[in-house]
Amino acid sequence: MKIILVAGGTGGHITPAIAFGNSRREAGDQVYYVCGSRSMEKNIYENHNVSPFILPVEGSPLGIKTLRSVFERSWNMIKSIAIMYKKVNEINPDCLILFGGYISFPALVVSKFVKSPVFIHEQNVVAGKVSRIASRWKVPVATGWHKCKGVKGVFTGTPTRKFRKLSxxxxxxxxxxxxxxxxxxxxxxxxxxxxxxxxxxxxxxxxxxxxxxxxxxxxxxxxxxxxxxxxxxxxxxxxxxxxxxxxxxxxxxxxxxxxxxxxxxxxxxxxxxxxxxxxxxxxxxxxxxxxxxxxxxxxxxxxxxxxxxxxxxxxxxxxxxxKPNTEYGELKELKNSTDDDNAVSALWRLILSHI
Structure with a gap:
């Protein structure tokens, strides 16, 4: 299966995408990443040994004070939609999974044009703007919390990275x-x-x-x-x-x-x-x-x-x-993010139920 993961902005959006993507790669899927052009985003991916496809946009035009910045970001967002459209047609993915933030908007728009299955994961209790738009467009929303304001979603928990067990x-x-x-x-x-x-x-x-x-x-x-x-x-x-x-x-x-x-x-x-x-x-x-x-x-x-x-x-x-004789210096066995399974598996089950 070919999967496009879209995540940018901060580590809070990117690391769950990487955690999920690593799991799917281990399962044999082809995973592609998309991010914005901020140097921090590229640095996070690089330090996780991931090479993303980079769109020429650094943030949302919303909330910007100067007219010039609003114009530049709006124009870059339009260009990113066009570039994303070409990339999606080139890869022909089985689905797109968005992890929120401004960079998810071009992929969300393109998914509607090409009618490709699309999902969005919301990491916060208060849903972001793109997640709210996606929810109104009837896109399945996975949530990191049991309650998520602004969207109707399915709780999966938030995918987390694997850590080495060190003393x-x-x-x-x-x-x-x-x-x-x-x-x-x-x-x-x-x-x-x-x-x-x-x-x-x-x-x-x-x-x-x-x-x-x-x-x-x-x-x-x-x-x-x-x-x-x-x-x-x-x-x-x-x-x-x-x-x-x-x-x-x-x-x-x-x-x-x-x-x-x-x-x-x-x-x-x-x-x-x-x-x-x-x-x-x-x-x-x-x-x-x-x-x-x-x-x-x-x-x-x-x-x-x-x-x-x-x-x-x-x-x-x-x-x-x-606390008596607890080995604090060693990572504990990871607990599950959901009652019966971890967040990666719960998110994947949600995706499979729609494609």
Whole structure:
């Protein structure tokens, strides 16, 4: 079977597509990827050993303030529809699967012209614009959450990447932190996300100096350069998350759907900090839904104050310390994203039921 996967914008759209595509390739299918022209998108694919077909568009024309930018993006979107039309006719796929974001719109339009089976996966609790359009056009929508505002969809969960099972020691060795992290240290990992998060990263310089955290070591992912300062390691972005998750006793992260799906499957305690500028407040809604399903999760927002963040982290850290003889340094067996199967299989069953 020939499958086109369309995903761009951020890692939250791209990594679920890659996870699903890897599964289908292992099953013998021909998988093609399509993304936009942002350098970050190309970098994510490259670091996952995937060569996508690139459309000449960098974002949606909606929400742009300058008239020139609106015109440029609109024109590039029109060109991308034409290019996508040619590509689909060339490949003649059995289906197209869209993973949301602006880059999904050209493929959605083309699928209607050529009458090719098309599906869309929505990773967030609040559906994005393209997912809402697709739903109105009667396109089957798979959702990463049991409830998804703005669309009528089928819950599948969000496909997640496979990770190597590493011990704490092996993880620290790969990260070059063997000498920096003590045997008794609890490792708290701050995930900046594929877009980075300077405001989130700045929190570490405050919280790591608090007396409550003398037994903790912080790893901050998403900085410009690698360095270690006192009990904090600053690491540049990396896409092989196996050693990061392998050493993490706790994470502090944004509330992107793909990130929450991964840490949820691995069962890592988390402090979730929703990005306040996320469209339609979808990250806060993600965080609330995540909190309903997980015990070792807390939500923090800047309005709650640094003192409350310190309290939350300390409570979770103490909870970790009380657990008896748990091998925190080794990745746990992955839990299923749905009640009876994982998200990749659930999404594939949905697709097969329509083609």
């Amino acid at each position: 704490r020691g092996a993880s620290l060795d790969e990260l070059g932190l063997t000498d920096a992290v003590g045997e008794e240290d609890r490792v708290i990992v701050l995930l900046g996300g594929s877009l980075g998060s300077s405001s989130l990263i700045d929190l570490v310089s405050i919280t790591s100096s608090m007396v409550e955290f003398v037994r903790c070591f912080f790893i901050v992912l998403g900085t410009d350069e690698d360095r270690v300062e006192n009990k904090v390691a600053y690491l540049s972005n990396r896409w092989d998350m196996s050693p990061i998750y392998g050493v993490a006793d706790m994470v502090i992260c944004r509330a992107g759907g793909a990130t929450l799906a991964e840490i949820g499957e691995l069962g890592i305690p988390a402090v979730v900090v929703p990005w306040e500028k996320a469209s339609d407040g979808h990250q806060y809604e993600n965080a609330l839904s995540f909190l309903e399903d997980k015990k070792s999760v807390r939500i923090w927002t800047p309005q709650m104050g640094i003192a409350e963040l310190v309290k939350i982290i300390d409570e979770l850290e103490n909870d970790i310390s009380r």
